[in-house]
Amino acid sequence: MALAQQRPPTFRSRTVVTELEVHVTDAAGQPVTGLGRDDFVVREDDVAQVLIGVDAPDRSLGSPQAAAGTAPSGPADLVPPEAGVVRATNRHGTRARAWVLLVDDLRTPGFLREQMKACVLALVEGVAPDDWLALVPTSGDRRAAREFTRDRGALREAIAALRFTREFDGQRVPVFAGTLEHQRELVGGPPPLAPPRLDLTSADNLLISSVGNAASMLGRASTARGTMVLVTRGMGVALTDDHRRALQGAGSGSELARYDEWRETLVRVQRSGVTVHVVDPTAFDEGLARRVNAADRLVGPTARMHEFVTSDDPRAATRVIARESGGVYVSERQPDLAARRVVQAASGGYVLRYIPPDDALDDRLRSVTVQVRRPGVTVRVRSSYARVSDPQFERLRDEKPLGVAVAAVVPSNAIGLEAAGRLVAKGKRTSVTLALTAVDAPGVPLPPRDILEVLAVVVDMKGKTVAKDGGRAKVVAHDATLTPPDLVFEPLKPGRYQLRVAVRSVALDRTGSVFLDLDIPKP
Known part of the structure; x- marks a missing residue:
């Protein structure tokens, strides 16, 4: 299997920014809002840390729909619906x-x-x-x-x-x-x-x-x-x-x-x-x-x-x-109530950021504690973290960025992508034509001219690659976007597939990816 929550430390120019997701509730178990940087006391290995940022809870994660277990049944990026077209983006x-x-x-x-x-x-x-x-x-x-x-x-x-x-x-x-x-x-x-x-x-x-x-x-x-x-x-x-x-x-x-x-x-x-x-x-x-x-x-x-x-x-x-x-x-006695409690526990957390004194360049397990300067509140946070380091994997990512991107657990938004797969029935099979657009790159503007490298694979529900396409193209920006040539895949049998696409900007040396879920109907 390729198979709430704090993100592991992230790395920028060898400066490690540690991020902790912290959930704060009152005596009634309700999320506490309105907290700022001065309300938190963070200690790593019993040493006080200086916060460089605090993100307020994203209330959309705890929306009434999600809490009630009635969220939309399909991904938000598969809209607006269009017959024979599947759309996806990594711009979330x-x-x-x-x-x-x-x-x-x-x-x-x-x-x-x-x-x-x-x-x-x-x-x-x-x-x-x-x-x-x-x-x-x-x-x-x-x-x-x-x-x-x-x-x-x-x-x-x-x-x-x-x-x-x-x-x-x-x-x-x-x-x-x-x-x-x-x-x-x-x-x-x-x-x-x-x-x-x-x-x-x-x-x-x-x-x-x-x-x-x-x-x-x-x-x-x-x-x-x-x-x-x-x-x-x-x-x-x-x-x-x-x-x-x-x-x-x-x-x-x-x-x-x-x-x-x-x-x-x-x-x-x-x-x-x-x-x-x-x-x-x-x-x-x-x-x-x-x-x-x-x-x-x-x-x-x-x-x-x-x-x-x-x-x-x-x-x-x-x-x-x-x-x-x-x-x-x-x-919980009721299955839906148990699920609701998990969804609620994963929503409404503050994200705290700080830079450890030694930049966390080692991979030891570090203990963390978080206190809130408010009476009668309960704090839920992970008790420790470590730098996740895999030199062999990092070398592979540098050598084969496209291959690593299409094999990743979830898409990368290092380059913002929008994709549309057009399904055309051909007898008992269906062909797929993929149109891609590079729309942005976080923190930097897209270059007016670039070379885009593209790799796309179609995998079935068993993880087997059934189709593959890609290439390298010189592109010129139009309306502040870069558009490589369309990709066309061999006709597919009826069934469920995932189309995984990775795009690398040579000028920016960045790779983004987007995944499209395909449901090929029977004729």
Whole structure:
């Protein structure tokens, strides 16, 4: 999988500007507005920092439509509607988010199937229409997985395909009512004739690795406002030193290893700059959470250690990860209410900026605290951050900027682009003609003459490239815009695709990209 919220540090001319998203609420849980730079006290590694800027909350993110889970079902840039034409632009504000909806489909009781789907669907409908979303089942089930897209229709189809294979046999012991195709299927190879069955240990491993991998992927991509929503009841692991000592004293080697894996995952989340919100699905069934937690206390592994760590324990791993990343842990009876709480938690945050004394040129984990000089308020913010550095990836980006841009998690707006794909039916297939316009470059004017390099690929829902075009063209500005020649792609079969386009300005040495979601209808 290529799969609220604070952005990771950004880098400008070797000067690191650290950005923190801070949510401030009053005693009634309502957002506090009207705060300025003098109202915040920020400390990094216990050293006071000087704020160079404070952005007020973007109230559009907390609009009544989004809060009620009734946001428009399609991206805002696909307007005005025009028959046979798909439009897209990367000229959106910096407040757009990239969401990973990570669904623990292997460890969730199957009788919660409809409630789980309703919750995830409400999340998709509730976020801002310009946000990007990816759906990731921890099982790796390709039928229900979706790369980052703003096509709400494609996400609805993926949600409908979710399968929850854990059932209860009348006791606490879970059995798996389904199987998972071999991992080779996830990389395009054919599944074996007899797919292996998964046990609970394997499902636990997939949950832990999925959380860490999704966070690292978003962090490496420096994805602005990367947000993860983890739908799971978690595990009986407390991320405290006392719990680890209890495990050591009990001689529980496997459980000690599980603790260390969760601790490593927490560090990966902290370093990524991603915010994690957790939705506990057991609350969707009245009394289920109480019964499961009671069973954990009586017969679970924690009972043998006289150390009760259940999903309602504030020390539980998923609760700690949400808290330390600046997210929330949601346990609500109604699926739509759970989704609404997540959307509201991701909206209305202040963005604080400061330059650390040493410019944060090292990659160590730095602790941060934020206080507000107002009585009776609650502050929610991540507890730490680190510079996300990948020299090999940075070299690749310098050497192959177009290739990196089309393979990125979400589009880059280093060059503002507007794109229009015209669909023309040709028998049982449909051809696509792409018209591009470079409209601006943040902070600098477009040159009157330039050379534009273009790379465009069409990928299907499995991530396979099915068409490709591009080239290099000398262009002259017209009405302060630059327009390269149109691109024409081979006719496509009916289905859903994503057209990814990257444009590099040679004069500015900048690369921007734009992604178009295509739905090729049947003739």
